[in-house]
Amino acid sequence: MKKRVYLDYSATTPMKKEVLDEMLPFFNVQFGNPSSIHCFGRENKSAVDKARSTIAKTLNAGVDEIFFTGGGSEADNWGIKGVANALKDKGKHVITTKVEHHAVLHTCQYLEKDGFDVTYLDVDQYGMIKIDELKAAIRPDTILITIMFANNEIGTIQPIKEIGKIAKDYKITFHTDAVQAYGNVKIDVKDLGIDLMSLSAHKIYGPKGIGLLYIKKGTKIHPIIHGGAQERRRRAGTENVPAIVGFGKAAELAYENIDEHVNQLVTLRNRLINGLQEKIPYIHLNGHPTKRLPGNCNISIEFIEGEALLLMLDMVGIAGSSGSACTSGSLDPSHVLMAIGLTHEVAHGSLRLTIGDYTTEEDVDYVIEQLPPIVERLRQMSPLYEKVKGGR
Amino acid sequence: MKKRVYLDYSATTPMKKEVLDEMLPFFNVQFGNPSSIHCFGRENKSAVDKARSTIAKTLNAGVDEIFFTGGGSEADNWGIKGVANALKDKGKHVITTKVEHHAVLHTCQYLEKDGFDVTYLDVDQYGMIKIDELKAAIRPDTILITIMFANNEIGTIQPIKEIGKIAKDYKITFHTDAVQAYGNVKIDVKDLGIDLMSLSAHKIYGPKGIGLLYIKKGTKIHPIIHGGAQERRRRAGTENVPAIVGFGKAAELAYENIDEHVNQLVTLRNRLINGLQEKIPYIHLNGHPTKRLPGNCNISIEFIEGEALLLMLDMVGIAGSSGSACTSGSLDPSHVLMAIGLTHEVAHGSLRLTIGDYTTEEDVDYVIEQLPPIVERLRQMSPLYEKVKGGR
Amino acid sequence: MYSEKVMDHFSNPRNVGEIENADAVGQVGNAKCGDIMKMYLKIEGDTIVDVKFKTFGCGSAIATSSMATEMIKGKTIKEALNLTNRAVAEALDGLPPVKMHCSVLAEQAVKAAIYNYAKEKGLHFEELEGFNPDEEHDHHDHGHDEEDH
Ligand SMILES: Cc1ncc(COP(=O)(O)O)c(C=O)c1O
Ligand SMILES: Cc1ncc(COP(=O)(O)O)c(C=O)c1O
Ligand code: FES
Ligand code: FES
Numbered sequence: 001m002k003k004r005v006y007l008d009y010s011a012t013t014p015m016k017k018e019v020l021d022e023m024l025p026f027f028n029v030q031f032g033n034p035s036s037i038h039c040f041g042r043e044n045k046s047a048v049d050k051a052r053s054t055i056a057k058t059l060n061a062g063v064d065e066i067f068f069t070g071g072g073s074e075a076d077n078w079g080i081k082g083v084a085n086a087l088k089d090k091g092k093h094v095i096t097t098k099v100e101h102h103a104v105l106h107t108c109q110y111l112e113k114d115g116f117d118v119t120y121l122d123v124d125q126y127g128m129i130k131i132d133e134l135k136a137a138i139r140p141d142t143i144l145i146t147i148m149f150a151n152n153e154i155g156t157i158q159p160i161k162e163i164g165k166i167a168k169d170y171k172i173t174f175h176t177d178a179v180q181a182y183g184n185v186k187i188d189v190k191d192l193g194i195d196l197m198s199l200s201a202h203k204i205y206g207p208k209g210i211g212l213l214y215i216k217k218g219t220k221i222h223p224i225i226h227g228g229a230q231e232r233r234r235r236a237g238t239e240n241v242p243a244i245v246g247f248g249k250a251a252e253l254a255y256e257n258i259d260e261h262v263n264q265l266v267t268l269r270n271r272l273i274n275g276l277q278e279k280i281p282y283i284h285l286n287g288h289p290t291k292r293l294p295g296n297c298n299i300s301i302e303f304i305e306g307e308a309l310l311l312m313l314d315m316v317g318i319a320g321s322s323g324s325a326c327t328s329g330s331l332d333p334s335h336v337l338m339a340i341g342l343t344h345e346v347a348h349g350s351l352r353l354t355i356g357d358y359t360t361e362e363d364v365d366y367v368i369e370q371l372p373p374i375v376e377r378l379r380q381m382s383p384l385y386e387k388v389k390g391g392r
Numbered sequence: 393m394k395k396r397v398y399l400d401y402s403a404t405t406p407m408k409k410e411v412l413d414e415m416l417p418f419f420n421v422q423f424g425n426p427s428s429i430h431c432f433g434r435e436n437k438s439a440v441d442k443a444r445s446t447i448a449k450t451l452n453a454g455v456d457e458i459f460f461t462g463g464g465s466e467a468d469n470w471g472i473k474g475v476a477n478a479l480k481d482k483g484k485h486v487i488t489t490k491v492e493h494h495a496v497l498h499t500c501q502y503l504e505k506d507g508f509d510v511t512y513l514d515v516d517q518y519g520m521i522k523i524d525e526l527k528a529a530i531r532p533d534t535i536l537i538t539i540m541f542a543n544n545e546i547g548t549i550q551p552i553k554e555i556g557k558i559a560k561d562y563k564i565t566f567h568t569d570a571v572q573a574y575g576n577v578k579i580d581v582k583d584l585g586i587d588l589m590s591l592s593a594h595k596i597y598g599p600k601g602i603g604l605l606y607i608k609k610g611t612k613i614h615p616i617i618h619g620g621a622q623e624r625r626r627r628a629g630t631e632n633v634p635a636i637v638g639f640g641k642a643a644e645l646a647y648e649n650i651d652e653h654v655n656q657l658v659t660l661r662n663r664l665i666n667g668l669q670e671k672i673p674y675i676h677l678n679g680h681p682t683k684r685l686p687g688n689c690n691i692s693i694e695f696i697e698g699e700a701l702l703l704m705l706d707m708v709g710i711a712g713s714s715g716s717a718c719t720s721g722s723l724d725p726s727h728v729l730m731a732i733g734l735t736h737e738v739a740h741g742s743l744r745l746t747i748g749d750y751t752t753e754e755d756v757d758y759v760i761e762q763l764p765p766i767v768e769r770l771r772q773m774s775p776l777y778e779k780v781k782g783g784r
Numbered sequence: 785m786y787s788e789k790v791m792d793h794f795s796n797p798r799n800v801g802e803i804e805n806a807d808a809v810g811q812v813g814n815a816k817c818g819d820i821m822k823m824y825l826k827i828e829g830d831t832i833v834d835v836k837f838k839t840f841g842c843g844s845a846i847a848t849s850s851m852a853t854e855m856i857k858g859k860t861i862k863e864a865l866n867l868t869n870r871a872v873a874e875a876l877d878g879l880p881p882v883k884m885h886c887s888v889l890a891e892q893a894v895k896a897a898i899y900n901y902a903k904e905k906g907l908h909f910e911e912l913e914g915f916n917p918d919e920e921h922d923h924h925d926h927g928h929d930e931e932d933h
Contacts, residue, residue: 103619224616319433
């Protein structure tokens with residue numbers, strides 16, 4: 001078989017075998033509806049409770065503060081719209097950033113159509129918000145601050161504890177999208193002052209289609225999926241028992257040796273970044289040099305375009321992703337790369353390679369070997385490159 | 393092992409082995425994100441497309457009219473709130489029934505808080521709406537009719553084609569919750585005049601946590617989960633590939649021999665109903681005698697209470713469900729049983745046994761043998777029963 | 785996502801490069817996605833005897849550039865001016881709807897080169913009437929959002 005190197009762990013991860021094994025009985029043996037009174041249901045209720053408590057422990061949260069959803073996007077939508085609807089009589093101003101995931105950004109834009117006012121904070125060249133600007137944006141009618149924990153494209157980790165403190169001082173609800181941070185950063189919701197937090201299992205070697213919203217006790221929020229009395233009446237729908245069980249197992253695995261996992265990722269990532277920087281001219285790293293996700297390498301490769309690059313990498317078996325307009329179907333280059341001040345052209349040539357638990361040193365070296373000639377080939381085709389070769 | 397007879401197929405079903413087998417590779421081999429450009433993603437995109445097309449065929453729908461969701465409840469919420477938000481400038485009146493699933497009912501109640509006006513149609517003793525009353529309820533500002541295809545408690549199947557015709561005549565969007573009907577009734581969305589329809593995979597031997605909303609081309613509807621560009625920009629969130637693939641397989645199996653499946657269920661169900669009616673006095677069938685789901689048996693057993701009954705059945709390994717307040721956590725007896733005119737006491741003593749593909753004649757006979765003594769025991773404890781024995 | 789032909793022209797693009805002392809050079813940018821294409825023509829009489837391109841753009845942009853150069857090489861100027869983006873896309877066995885706009889780049893780059901050539905030589909081509917090489921073209925179809933936006 002052709003060599004295949006998966007470096008798109010931020011997009012999604014393979015499920016760990018231990019996770020699948022844990023899930024299997026719940027598909028067709030212990031399949032009952034946990035809301036049912038009979039034993040087919042009851043035994044499932046305790047499996048769900050166990051997963052909930054495992055996850056709660058990894059966050060220093062209470063078991064009654066964890067609410068399962070159909071994924072990270074639903075959790076983001078719920079956190080934001082749920083608070084906006086619950087507090088709209090108090091105020092209609094929301095603060096977020098320009099670098100949020102679309103699940104947050106588009107939800108905020110929808111709120112704007114609905115009469116809310118949203119401030120989108122700028123970020124610096126590393127993708128960091130400025131605490132002063134956050135403070136300055138706060139108004140008497142601000143009801144919600146939603147700022148992501150770690151960025152999915154460039155990996156930058158925001159100063160969550162400082163934000164939490166400000167939110168608390170001003171008595172504003174604080175939501176954070178921690179979909180990328182979970183499993184890669186230690187998170188103590190109490191210590192960080194988080195009121196609401198979105199997570200998704202498929203980013204931590206768990207199943208797709210399951211996420212959760214952490215809701216600090218006492219936080220005012222409406223449901224967005226109405227119906228049955230599941231999740232203590234806050235999120236309707238028959239519990240996705242196998243997925244919840246899998247999420248619990250994945251969370252357990254992620255946090256039982258997180259230090260080791262982080263070290264391994266950082267080592268491999270630095271090898272990759274250094275290797276590429278040595279071999280390819282006119283490239284630079286996006287995101288913060290140190291306050292970044294352990295597995296994230298996002299580089300801009302000047303004079304070339306991301307989709308073409310991904311296609312060529314795919315031909316040699318390397319799977320990555322790009323912030324190029326041409327890959328997104330939306331025709332605008334990544335809003336994150338634009339927000340950190342890249343030009344259209346440079347944003348186009350960005351490549352995100354994200355490392356995970358199954359990445360090996362060999363994989364990294366294979367990329368360091370394969371990427372330079374591909375870049376060179378594309379640059380030879382590029383009208384932008386001529387000038388440089390002549391000019392510089 | 394103790395005998396275990398599962399007769400709660402309307403609550404949820406075990407996943408078929410063929411469904412699980414089809415899903416397995418997508419957990420950790422073909423695990424890519426279908427939105428990605430590389431081969432890990434692309435091969436998944438075609439798996440999703442295939443499932444979408446299989447399901448579309450069972451409904452006589454277009455592939456571009458199927459939108460996957462995180463379950464039946466989300467689909468109901470989306471169908472209703474999505475249309476309400478899209479059409480609120482045209483009107484704010486919605487028509488539904490008193491016997492809808494909570495996912496519809498509570499969503500409509502939420503709309504009422506939001507300034508919408510909702511008419512809840514009555515039903516007759518069999519749980520059927522009256523077409524005249526539907527027509528009479530229509531107003532110039534009616535934007536949506538949402539009436540379930542088949543009832544989850546009593547199994548009654550509504551006159552969907554007539555409703556579809558009226559909706560069309562009056563140019564009102566028509567949504568139907570077909571979560572219980574799918575796989576048990578042949579559904580041709582074009583012929584029936586359905587604009588929007590909610591389905592859920594776990595009721596047809598597919599996975600939990602996956603459903604869909606059928607959206608007829610051209611229907612005006614807003615998203616409720618905003619974010620990424622998945623599902624043609626209408627429902628954000630990384631596609632739950634294994635679950636979608638499983639849903640597709642379950643749909644295929646459900647419709648490849650639906651006539652046989654229905655016959656088998658009807659035969660067993662009638663055996664159960666007749667057997668119980670012969671052996672137990674003071675019981676009667678709820679729901680329509682003929683226009684009902686093939687696997688549904690819902691009987692009211694006078695003078696006893698449902699939770700106690702379920703617990704005793706559970707002790708002999710029989711899993712059923714009840715419309716009793718005591719099982720629901722809400723303390724109100726089933727709104728469906730109240731709507732068909734049962735008294736509080738009688739509603740309390742209702743038992744729903746739902747038959748499915750793995751139910752055998754033996755299972756049915758076991759229930760016919762076990763239930764009468766249990767009922768007798770509970771009746772002996774009941775103060776209501778004394779009077780009857782004395783009086784009649 | 786892409787047809788085999790697109791992938792072929794993408795991975796083995798024909799006529800990549802520059803022509804020294806080209807008779808005609810045109811460069812256009814795509815307003816939609818910010819991509820750039822540059823076309824070099826060698827013209828003898830009214831025939832295009834050689835053509836080369838350089839493209840900063842996606843797989844589809846590279847493949848359409850390559851295909852367009854093949855389709856106009858050896859053709860007359862008039863024939864080249866009649867090349868439409870649809871014809872290029874068809875020759876590639878089609879493009880995904882969101883990628884149709886990339887093929888517009890190829891059509892425009894050819895036109896831009898000939899436009900510059902005509903201006904320099906004082907020639908007039910009725911096919912170029914109303915053509916403005918600096919105008920950012922935006923009128924071609926691409927994948928559309930659903931009705932609800
Ligand atoms: C009629 C009906 N509608 C909606 C639902 C909700 O579906 P889900 O559990 O997939 O959210 C159910 C089942 O619980 C149902 O029976
Ligand atoms: C930061 C961030 N938020 C939200 C999401 C959405 O999560 P999901 O795909 O589970 O809906 C993702 C991943 O896609 C993400 O990276
Ligand atoms: S050139 Fe950018 S999308 Fe094709
Ligand atoms: S008597 Fe206990 S809940 Fe009904």
